Amino acid sequence: MSVKSCYIHIPFCNKICSYCDFAKVNYNKLYIDAYLDSLSHEIDLYYKSEILDTLYIGGGTPSGLEIDELNKLFKILKTIKLNKTYEFTFECNIESLTEEKLKLLYNNGVNRLSIGIQTLNLKFLKFLNRNHNKESVLNIINLANTIGFNNINVDLIYAIPGETISDLEEDLKFLTSLPITHISTYSLMIEPHTKLYIDNIKNIDQDLDYKMYKFICNYLKNKGFNHYEISNFSKKHNSKHNLTYWNNEFYYGFGLSSSGFINNRYTNTFNLNKYLEKKYDRKIEEIDIKTNMENEMILGLRKIEGVDKSKFKLKYGKEISEVFNIKKLIEEKKLIEENDFIKINPKYIYLSNQILCEFLL
Ligand code: SF4
Known part of the structure; x- marks a missing residue:
């Protein structure tokens, strides 16, 4: 089986969200050069020049890098070969996007944006420690669309403590009025080591969570979105990159804490200092036929x-x-x-x- 995809992790964030349990660190200009040098070294070491279907830059907040840092990243990414019908996704948040950055992404071949919106409700945005508002979301997404991005995903979080179905409806109404093609939904889970967990915030009642999920499915269906995976909805473009995961196909993972699957599964170090020293400390999990068949079903049945x-x-x-x-x-x-x-x-x-x-x- 050939390798289909590549995930690259940029762990830096300008602000830490209260619910976040991903591998991330506060943005610090001093680390970026060394991080990108290590990333380049890792790609040179492991990438076997296959022509891939998809490339996904996730984080962290990749769009939080400054222009010179983004230019350096794209120079490194030139090594990775993509086929003619490639999908190249870049994760962004509204606060860090500017016209200059959007044009830079577009001119470097990015053809899909994945934007963390989560909610438009100011009270819940504060609770999640996010800093945008309806106006900034509207401006950035319209700008991205004008520049040429016609495949835009937004992430939506629901089941926020205190949220009602009518709050959720407000968010969905606003999001579906934007020129977007894909919505990924997440029920808020309070995970250990997050600010919400430390503040002793509890998950919402399961019945309400279920009602919200059903509400989202019906609402988006009525708005012409195809429900193609448990939590994902699309107009025109399903996420080719995530389908690599759900189809249990091979992919590279580069960057701090990244996992890849090529015959066996591997995971890089979570320690930033080690990563900066180009010590990747890959942990290998052997995948025998039994485990591979289990994964084939467990991942594949996520697709509708x-x-x-x-x-x-x-x-x-x-x-x-x-x-x-x-x-x-x-x-x-x-x-x-x-x-x-x-x-x-x-x-x-x-x-x-x-x-x-x-x-x-
Ligand atoms: S932007 Fe993403 S990775 Fe960064 S703190 Fe927020 S949820 Fe975590």
Whole structure:
């Protein structure tokens, strides 16, 4: 199987969000040059010059880099070869985007923006420690669209303590009025080591969480968005990069804390000092056939269309039903067999995590 994609992590953020448990550090100009030098070294060391379908620059806040730093990053990225129909995504936040940066991204081949909006409600933005507002969101997204970006994702967070369905509706109404093509949704989870956790904030009630999820699915469907993965909705363009993950295909991961999957899974060091010294300390997790088949199902069933039975047979030489006890799940109507696919019954999508656990051998 060939390598399809590459993820690159830029861990610097200008401001730390109260819910964040990603690998990130406060932006400090002193680190950036050394970080980019190490990234360049890592790519030279491991990248085997394959022509890839997708490149994804995530973080952290990659758009928080200054112009000279972005120029240096793009110079490094020239090494990575992309095919003619490539998807090149750059993660951004509203506060750090300017016209000059947007043009720089566009002129360097970025053709998809993923913008962390989370919410437009000023009270909840403060709670999440985010600093934009409706006007700045509107201005930046319209500007990006005018510059030529016609594939824009926004991230939406819901289930914020105190949020009502009508607050959520306000956010959805505003987001769907923008020239965007994709929405990724996240139910707010209070994770250990975050400010919210330290402040003893609790997750919202499960019933309300479920109602909000259903509300989002219906609202976005009515607005012409295709629900193609548990938490993802698109108009025209599904995320090719994330489909690499959900299809259990090979990808590189470069940068602090990044993971890749090429025969086995590897994860880089989480220690910034080590990374700056070009010590990647890759931890390797061996993926045997059993684990690979589990992953194929657990990741693949996140897609609304499900897992292609013929492709599974071709890849592993066995039918899905020979490996997993899907008969029981089909009888319970949790799974549906349709055409050549096995998928989760849309009625049970919200409970998908419980169903996916059944695929651990
Ligand atoms: S911008 Fe993203 S990575 Fe940075 S603190 Fe906020 S959630 Fe975390």
